[in-house]
Amino acid sequence: MTEHSNQLSNFHGGLKLSGHKTMSITSPISQAKIPAKVIIPLHQHIGDSGELLVKTGDKVLKGQPLTQPTSYVSAPVHASTSGTITEITEHKIPHPSGLSAACVVIETDGKDEWIELTPVKNYQQLDATDLRNIIRHAGIVGLGGAAFPTAVKLNPGPTHTIETVIFNGAECEPYITCDDMLMRERADEIISGIQISLHVLNSDNGIIAIESNKPEAIGALKQAIKKNNTTNIKVISIPALYPTGGEKQLIKVITGKEVPSNGLPADIGAVVQNVGTMAAIHQAIHFGKPLISRIVTITGKGVKKPQNLDTLIGTPMSELISQCGGYKENADHLVMGGPMMGFTLTTDQLPIIKGCNCLLVESSDDQQTQRRVMPCIRCGECARVCPATLLPQQLYWYASSKNFDKVQDYHLFDCIECGCCAYVCPSQIPLVQYYRFAKTEIWNLERDRQKSDHARIRHDFRQTRLEKEKQEREERLRKKKEMLAKKKQENPETADKDPKQAAIEAALARVKEKKEQAGINPKNVENLTEAQQKLIEEADSRRQQSKVE
Amino acid sequence: MSILIAVITLALIAGIFGIILGYASIKFHVEGDPVVDKIDALLPQTQCGQCTYAGCRPYAEAIANGEAEINQCPPGGETTILALADLLGVEAKPLNDEHGEEKAIATVAIIDEQVCIGCTLCIQACPVDAILGAAKQMHTVIEDECTGCELCVPPCPVDCIDMVPLKETLETWKWPLPDDAHTAPRT
Numbered sequence: 182m183t184e185h186s187n188q189l190s191n192f193h194g195g196l197k198l199s200g201h202k203t204m205s206i207t208s209p210i211s212q213a214k215i216p217a218k219v220i221i222p223l224h225q226h227i228g229d230s231g232e233l234l235v236k237t238g239d240k241v242l243k244g245q246p247l248t249q250p251t252s253y254v255s256a257p258v259h260a261s262t263s264g265t266i267t268e269i270t271e272h273k274i275p276h277p278s279g280l281s282a283a284c285v286v287i288e289t290d291g292k293d294e295w296i297e298l299t300p301v302k303n304y305q306q307l308d309a310t311d312l313r314n315i316i317r318h319a320g321i322v323g324l325g326g327a328a329f330p331t332a333v334k335l336n337p338g339p340t341h342t343i344e345t346v347i348f349n350g351a352e353c354e355p356y357i358t359c360d361d362m363l364m365r366e367r368a369d370e371i372i373s374g375i376q377i378s379l380h381v382l383n384s385d386n387g388i389i390a391i392e393s394n395k396p397e398a399i400g401a402l403k404q405a406i407k408k409n410n411t412t413n414i415k416v417i418s419i420p421a422l423y424p425t426g427g428e429k430q431l432i433k434v435i436t437g438k439e440v441p442s443n444g445l446p447a448d449i450g451a452v453v454q455n456v457g458t459m460a461a462i463h464q465a466i467h468f469g470k471p472l473i474s475r476i477v478t479i480t481g482k483g484v485k486k487p488q489n490l491d492t493l494i495g496t497p498m499s500e501l502i503s504q505c506g507g508y509k510e511n512a513d514h515l516v517m518g519g520p521m522m523g524f525t526l527t528t529d530q531l532p533i534i535k536g537c538n539c540l541l542v543e544s545s546d547d548q549q550t551q552r553r554v555m556p557c558i559r560c561g562e563c564a565r566v567c568p569a570t571l572l573p574q575q576l577y578w579y580a581s582s583k584n585f586d587k588v589q590d591y592h593l594f595d596c597i598e599c600g601c602c603a604y605v606c607p608s609q610i611p612l613v614q615y616y617r618f619a620k621t622e623i624w625n626l627e628r629d630r631q632k633s634d635h636a637r638i639r640h641d642f643r644q645t646r647l648e649k650e651k652q653e654r655e656e657r658l659r660k661k662k663e664m665l666a667k668k669k670q671e672n673p674e675t676a677d678k679d680p681k682q683a684a685i686e687a688a689l690a691r692v693k694e695k696k697e698q699a700g701i702n703p704k705n706v707e708n709l710t711e712a713q714q715k716l717i718e719e720a721d722s723r724r725q726q727s728k729v730e
Numbered sequence: 731m732s733i734l735i736a737v738i739t740l741a742l743i744a745g746i747f748g749i750i751l752g753y754a755s756i757k758f759h760v761e762g763d764p765v766v767d768k769i770d771a772l773l774p775q776t777q778c779g780q781c782t783y784a785g786c787r788p789y790a791e792a793i794a795n796g797e798a799e800i801n802q803c804p805p806g807g808e809t810t811i812l813a814l815a816d817l818l819g820v821e822a823k824p825l826n827d828e829h830g831e832e833k834a835i836a837t838v839a840i841i842d843e844q845v846c847i848g849c850t851l852c853i854q855a856c857p858v859d860a861i862l863g864a865a866k867q868m869h870t871v872i873e874d875e876c877t878g879c880e881l882c883v884p885p886c887p888v889d890c891i892d893m894v895p896l897k898e899t900l901e902t903w904k905w906p907l908p909d910d911a912h913t914a915p916r917t
Contacts, residue, residue: 224900276900276903277905278898278900278903280898280899280900280903282900554908581907611908614905614908615907615908617905618904618905618906618907618908620905621903621904621905622904625902625904626809628901628902629774632775632877633773633774633775633776633877634775635875636774636775636776636777636858636875636877637770637775637786639858639859639860639875640775640777640785640786640857640858642859643857643858643859
């Protein structure tokens with residue numbers, strides 16, 4: 182359990198930021214009150230939404246699944262407390278767009294009654310697939326903020342061998358302290374979750390990476406390791422440099438290797454998991470509890486009593502703020518996430534979701550609120566601090582002129598939106614906003630392209646179908662005509678006549694033929710007198726005449 | 731004598747190259763006109779006919795033949811014009827107003843099912859088979875397939891088709907361009 186800081190590498194750029202972390206760690210983690218109603222968005226993760234399992238009026242227990250995953254990259258959501266579902270409706274969710282999405286609204290009954298739980302007694306006897314399945318159905322997603330389904334991340338696939346498993350306790354962004362507090366207070370749970378993850382990944386060793394400015398957390402974890410006689414987990418203290426907690430940056434620091442552009446950590450044999458996620462895995466396996474709560478840091482200069490609250494998913498943000506003593510008079514705006522990567526919310530009537538690690542109330546005297554944007558002077562400071570070794574200036578120019586091909590040539594999608602470039606920009610240009618703008622525009626263009634390709638296929642199909650129908654019609658007409666022509670050839674006399682007349686004549690001819698065949702001839706024509714014979718001949722000649730006429 | 735050798739040598743070389751070129755032109759023969767495909771790939775495929783051609787592909791053919799300008803496609807708007815200008819190496823120009831205006835928000839057709847009399851005229855007009863129904867049966871638009879071309883609107887005898895803006899979802903939402911975009915130098 183020695184520190185290996187001498188073997189660590191550096192990533193490019195980065196910033197030394199003042200932490201502002203002390204304000205929210207003066208008191209231990211408190212339990213947030215059960216609100217009168219919880220609002221649980223059905224889609225809180227990266228990937229597809231689950232399929233709804235409940236309906237309005239249903240009574241639900243704490244931990245009861247509300248949705249089930251529909252595809253591989255999907256996660257269910259669970260009732261975070263017991264109560265009655267009053268509505269399944271569109272409700273505003275914490276998202277930069279301020280849009281609404283489908284949510285289950287539960288009126289809580291205050292009993293907080295758990296559904297029957299099925300803990301795993303001895304997880305080592307289960308194979309990785311079963312464990313992943315439990316983790317998947319517990320709705321566990323990355324709690325560092327990205328909310329990517331953990332079960333998927335714990336399955337690097339047969340083509341990748343995982344050599345380095347890193348547990349991310351860096352928490353490099355200013356103000357946020359939820360992982361720090363978790364590591365201090367629940368180190369045992371984290372270690373237990375790590376053991377399960379290592380078992381699932383079939384890896385022997387794990388590394389917990391913590392920024393050196395969190396000695397209490399490092400101490401707590403080391404103590405927990407000692408207490409459990411663990412030998413396969415190391416705690417490494419890494420230099421406090423923003424954004425060292427970024428997945429790719431952390432891998433670089435620990436292994437010295439860089440994740441390739443457009444690649445995944447698994448491509449270079451690494452997996453990174455957040456420490457909070459580990460505690461959630463511990464709860465899911467050892468107690469059978471799904472992910473229904475998380476620790477949220479409520480902090481900032483605009484809130485009276487900053488602290489960390491263990492919060493039920495779906496609790497309205499306003500309730501948390503009031504539990505922290507409410508807003509100060511200088512409170513200016515509410516941010517979800519930290520000051521560097523978070524986004525501003527327009528209201529506090531929003532539910533806490535799985536990916537919400539921090540609520541930051543910025544005050545009117547925070548520097549961020551007083552931006553005065555000036556033209557770029559090409560100082561190059563942004564490129565110096567970029568932890569992804571990009572050229573933020575170039576990206577800014579191409580993004581602002583909507584040159585989306587060029588902006589991708591400069592690897593826009595390797596940008597992790599850490600905000601270092603915007604932070605150091607002497608012209609105070611909101612650079613990250615330009616990159617976010619360009620990213621969503623490019624995604625939309627891609628969607629439009631797919632849609633137009635689809636429309637082309639359907640249009641072509643329709644054209645082919647219409648053409649085919651036309652040909653078939655022509656074919657039918659042609660065949661009919663051919664048949665008529667054939668008939669005409671076979672029977673040239675009748676063909677010219679009216680078909681009705683022809684049919685009558687044909688019938689008469691048939692009768693005549695039949696008569697002849699049956700030998701129907703006039704009777705009593707033997708031994709006639711001369712007078713009789715004369716009469717017959719006269720009659721015949723009359724008949725003949727009438728026929729001619 | 732030496733001049734004869736030179737003439738024969740050159741004739742031989744010419745013959746050999748002729749055979750190679752002749753073979754290559756058969757072996758590497760390109761079917762159709764690839765430029766038309768490339769242009770067609772950039773068009774939005776609404777098949778609306780606002781460009782005065784019968785669909786996107788005929789318009790692509792017309793552009794390739796130099797009969798049509800690149801600024802006749804309102805659904806594609808500025809993006810398509812820029813992409814076409816880039817592809818064809820010509821100067822981009824603003825959208826020609828005669829063909830219509832670029833819509834700020836994409837729309838889809840919605841049939842008022844209470845009013846629909848089931849005449850099938852809209853079904854016949856739809857270029858992408860996005861309308862479902864049969865004679866004297868109610869019709870409906872398959873929203874995901876609708877390109878918003880508006881071709882179904884004029885034939886409806888009871889005027890029951892409306893074009894409604896596509897609802898913005900979390901997937902389609904876009905970050906806005908920051909207000910101070912004017913500070914950026916043009917590239």
